[in-house]
Amino acid sequence: MSSNETKEYDIVIIGGGPAGLAAGLYASRGNMKTIILEKLLTGGQLNNTAEVENYPGMDHVTGPEIGEEMTKQTKRFGCEIVTNCNISKVELSGKDKVVESDKGIFKSKVVIIATGSEYRKLNVPGEKEYNARGVSYCAVCDGAFFKEKELVVVGGGDSAVEEGTFLTKFATKVTIVHRRDAFRAEKIIQDRAFKNPKINVVWDTVVPEIKGNGNGVTSVILKNVKTNESKEFSCDGVFIYVGLDPNTQLFKGQLKMDNSGKIITNEKMETNIPGVYAAGDVRETPLKQAVTAASDGSLAATMAIGYIGALHDKE
């Protein structure tokens, strides 16, 4: 398809993580002509998750494996999926929604936004410079590069503590640096980390700088926020897990969002614009898991099918 060709669908889904894939499955299984437009590859944050142990019915599976199965299942019902699709503009307010991208223009009755979130940056010197040369946001993708090395993990949530534990499969030592004196990660995840002899925790400390030798990371500066003392700490890599920012830039000015840029929906996944739904991490929600994202996506698609049915009844 050329970039200025226009194609029409019942439902356009933006984002191919668990929320988008579940929405695609329910919409195409509900006989809607449906397409998923994904910026990178399908799977979303599942691709960055080593082991998923809290998706009911699936035990001992990796995130990428669940993502792949979800993709296959969604395609089986006829949902089209376009990957590496860069969207430049969305027009959501009219009865017909329009999505413009480098893979074409897509017109639809409904848009389901499932663009998820991306790892927040620390924004400190050395972070950008050593990105992919010792600085990483994805233990599953990059952990194996650090066999027999010493690593620092920054953060105190589920991601930092869980992925820090995963990194001990490769590293000789993992130091988790957290800005407070208690993790916010789930207790079961914390307990596993505390029992792991390769994990060391540095509390009340931030990383104001990442240092290297031009080729890769060699150390970080650790600053104790209580004493204000700083010291240099040798390491071969830094994994940063300091939270997630929603991917909502494209929709600013059109959709209602909270202060952190997450889309506000009601319990039916409806946004402030009729025919526009949001599902998964991109919306304001108290639990961000693959299972809740999939639940949001299936609910959004079911509501969307009803919305399109009502439009047809009016015609």
Ligand code: NAP
């Ligand atoms: P998160 O829960 O928002 O935690 C971010 C952590 O980074 C917090 O501990 C925070 O410290 C710290 N932080 C934030 N900004 C910082 C900065 N500038 N410098 C240093 N530290 C900073 O993010 P997450 O761990 O990525 O998790 C995101 C969501 O995904 C959560 O809802 C989580 O439950 C979910 N998740 C679940 C699983 C699972 O179920 N197994 C796995 C991964 C993620 P404070 O604690 O002081 O705020």
